Amino acid sequence: MLSTSIVSDADTRRLATASAAATRKAVFWDRIARKYAADPIADMAGYENTLRRVKDFLSGEQDVLEIGCGTGTTALRLAPFTRHLRATDVSAGMIAIARDKLAAEPALPLSFEVADAEAPGFGMGAHDVVLAFNVLHLVDDLDHALTQAVQTLRPGGLLIAKTPCISEMNPLIPYLALPLMRAIGKAPQVLCFDGEALQSALTRHGLQSVAVERHGTRGKDIRVFTVARKPA
Ligand SMILES: C[S@@+](CC[C@H](N)C(=O)[O-])C[C@H]1O[C@@H](n2cnc3c(N)ncnc32)[C@H](O)[C@@H]1O
Numbered sequence: 001m002l003s004t005s006i007v008s009d010a011d012t013r014r015l016a017t018a019s020a021a022a023t024r025k026a027v028f029w030d031r032i033a034r035k036y037a038a039d040p041i042a043d044m045a046g047y048e049n050t051l052r053r054v055k056d057f058l059s060g061e062q063d064v065l066e067i068g069c070g071t072g073t074t075a076l077r078l079a080p081f082t083r084h085l086r087a088t089d090v091s092a093g094m095i096a097i098a099r100d101k102l103a104a105e106p107a108l109p110l111s112f113e114v115a116d117a118e119a120p121g122f123g124m125g126a127h128d129v130v131l132a133f134n135v136l137h138l139v140d141d142l143d144h145a146l147t148q149a150v151q152t153l154r155p156g157g158l159l160i161a162k163t164p165c166i167s168e169m170n171p172l173i174p175y176l177a178l179p180l181m182r183a184i185g186k187a188p189q190v191l192c193f194d195g196e197a198l199q200s201a202l203t204r205h206g207l208q209s210v211a212v213e214r215h216g217t218r219g220k221d222i223r224v225f226t227v228a229r230k231p232a
Pocket of ligand 1: 140
């Protein structure tokens with residue numbers, strides 16, 4: 001059973017007004033939050049490559065927003081390289097675990113809050129960087145999520161994302177295994193796109209490509225690391 005004692009009043013208000021889609025998502029991720037927190041990172045070397053690369057784009061003068069932060073592992077690592085990192089997730093269960101971890105490092109310039117990446121509320125032009133790790137394939141509508149990300153970026157700000165491109169997997173996975181797992185509640189709804197389609201979506205939202213890389217160290221890497229700039 002997840003602790004609800006550290007869900008803040010603001011979280012409670014957000015949860016009360018969340019869309020049906022956000023609530024459905026939260027139910028899935030709340031249910032698996034403890035397991036997600038306990039599972040080891042599958043490709044630690046690839047993960048460290050990504051963290052190193054993200055740090056190249058961060059500075060202590062930046063206000064940073066993370067969407068879909070999960071249990072906060074990455075936020076805890078990156079917060080020291082920002083002025084402030086506001087890490088958000090649709091799942092109160094994930095955020096509760098993240099806050100437990102933050103309690104051990106209270107001096108970090110980091111806060112966690114419950115928020116749907118597809119809903120307005122991050123503040124217009126309020127952030128220098130938006131981080132999105134392993135989440136853009138999980139939103140209901142990529143354009144909605146990108147609209148919110150672009151709106152909250154200041155001119156010249158960066159969207160830094162690492163995104164599984166499901167269309168690049170063996171087709172048996174997206175078209176057979178995932179639907180079967182979804183039917184028994186073991187997988188979330190996913191968007192299927194490849195790296196090229198992701199890049200087109202970023203361009204469609206007026207973002208200029210700064211970097212497109214793959215950091216995996218184990219076999220075929222379907223996770224595209226992208227950095228894109230909102231024009232100044
Ligand atoms: C695969 S986990 C990734 C967590 C973390 N970013 C990482 O890389 O380990 C996906 C996370 O995205 C969150 N999520 C899914 N849809 C979301 C949405 N619409 N808005 C905010 N968070 C969302 C889930 O609750 C979950 O914590």
